[in-house]
Amino acid sequence: PTNEAEVEVFSVPSYACQRRTTLENRNTVLTDALSLLAENAELSAEEGRGVAFRRAAAVLKVLPEPVTDMTQLRGLPCLGEHSLRVIKDILENGASSEVESTKQSERFKALKVLTGVFGVGAKTADRWIREGIHDLQQLKDSRQTLNRAQRAGLEHYDDINQPVSKAEADAIGEIVEEAVASVLPGAQVTLIGGFRRGKLSGHDVDFLITHPEEGREVGLMPKIVSWLESQGFLLYQKTTRNSYLESDDGPARPCSNMDRFERCFSVFKLDEDEKRRAGQTQSHHASAEDGGLKPWRAVRVDLVVSPISQFAFALLGWTGSKLFERELRRWAGHEKTMSLSSHALYDNTQRTYLRATSEEEIFAHLGLDYIPPSERNA
Ligand code: CTP
Ligand code: MN
Ligand code: MN
Ligand code: MN
Known part of the structure; x- marks a missing residue:
């Protein structure tokens, strides 16, 4: 050279x-x-x-x-x-x-502001822009009917659009652990999404919940949500049953226990006190006594419950990044004639499900070197 x-x-x-x-x-x-x-x-x-x-x-x-x-x-x-x-x-x-x-275009700026409202996707934002709504004031002044998610999104707009720190994610984690331990002892909580990849901030906090005995996780999400609600931790929640049957995840067919995934999109009310209990020494929010500012913030939290038999697939599928996940599925389909989802891995040639109890096994089935979460930040 x-x-x-x-x-x-x-x-x-x-x-x-x-x-x-x-x-x-x-x-x-x-x-x-x-x-x-x-x-x-x-x-x-x-x-x-x-x-x-x-x-x-x-x-x-x-x-x-x-x-x-x-x-x-x-x-x-x-x-x-x-x-x-x-x-x-x-x-x-x-x-x-x-x-x-x-960056300067009015359309892009409006799309960013409007989709910054939790519950508003690109389609809704586009429709509003065509109706002359470009910012939050115009949205509030318009007579648009907002759904429950969008009303919560508008109400907590500033908090939800402020990045969540690792300390806040840990504080939320302690609350979720307490909720889960209270309603189903032995159930396990795992931090997923960007924080599992080692990110220091995120737009939300994601958790995967399972129980080591297959079947014990059935009906768990409503119990967790009730506990959280009774303690005043939830500003908004919407629990949905697994959408696997309607999803476009490919030809992988659901087996009998595959209609059990439940997901909860929520907005938590995180007290500054909770954050301190979780180990953060200094609070940057003014206390109520100091200046009338609210001593809490709203944080977006996603909860997913998976049966233990699908845990490794759920863990891999929910750790991200979104591009990494997309590329895993493209690799599976195009290079291996397999279908990968957050529930299962199906070999379309052998017409069989490939079992796995760890992420390492799934990478091995796919003929890929194991990539740890901290190196999935594609
Ligand atoms: N995910 C999914 N289905 C959805 C939404 C998200 O499977 N409807 C998965 C994504 O593929 C990703 C994980 O959930 O693997 C986390 O998604 P998200 O919270 O949106 O992104 P993060 O990587 O956690 O980034 P951020 O810090 O912005 O939250
Ligand atoms: Mn949005
Ligand atoms: Mn996330
Ligand atoms: Mn999420």
Whole structure:
């Protein structure tokens, strides 16, 4: 290697589930830009374009050094013409004109604000924008009928859009542990989602709940929710039965115990006192006595209950990242002729379910090296 034109050339496997993606990212300027375009595409019902930008950003996240020259990107997977144009613009001009104009666009700003309301998706936001609603004041002034989730989302807008810290996630974890221990001793609570991947903040806190004896988890969610409600911990909750039967997870057929997954979308009321009990020494919120500010905050929390027979699949499916999950399913389908869901792994060639009691076994069934949660931050 003595060539004077030499630049570092990277080699990266094409599926995110073949790669180790830590939270250390040397290319945040580029990945933030591509993520913003992905978000804009997703909010505009252009899912394909969204995935393409997410895949491109994920490739840049694993590069060991900041990209300084387009030649370093030769041979890398998932970098389409459009993503390469954005990267080139940033390397040459310090910013991407497309990203900057998207950020400034009234439509993007309105979509962001409106979908920031819990319970509001891209479709609803789009409809409101077509009716002339671009911000929260206009939403409040309009005579739109809001559902229960959206009313809670509007009421707790600022809290819900403020990132959740690890200390707050731990405090919520203690409350959930107490609830679960009270209604079903022996049941187990596992932190999932971004916090399991080692993130220091998140948009919500996610928990998976199971019991080591198959069947004992049946009917558990309503009991947990009742306990939490009786203690005043819930500002909002909606419990849904498993939607597996209606999902588009592929040809994997549910077996008899597969209608048991239950999920609860909720908004917790977290007292500053609870946070201190969980080990945080200093509170940044003013106390009620200090200045009339409320001594609590609203936090989005997702709870999932799984039977122990599906626990490993649920754990893998709910740890994320969303792109990592998508890539696992794409790998399973395209490279292994298998169907992976949060419930099961089905081999379409052998026409059989592949059992697993750990995430390691699922990676092995898929012919992949095991990737720990902290390296699934694609
Ligand atoms: N998930 C899912 N079905 C949904 C929503 C989420 O299976 N309807 C999964 C996602 O694929 C992800 C996990 O649940 O693996 C957590 O999702 P989410 O809380 O949205 O994302 P996080 O990775 O936890 O990121 P954040 O910190 O923003 O919460
Ligand atoms: Mn939303
Ligand atoms: Mn989460
Ligand atoms: Mn979640």
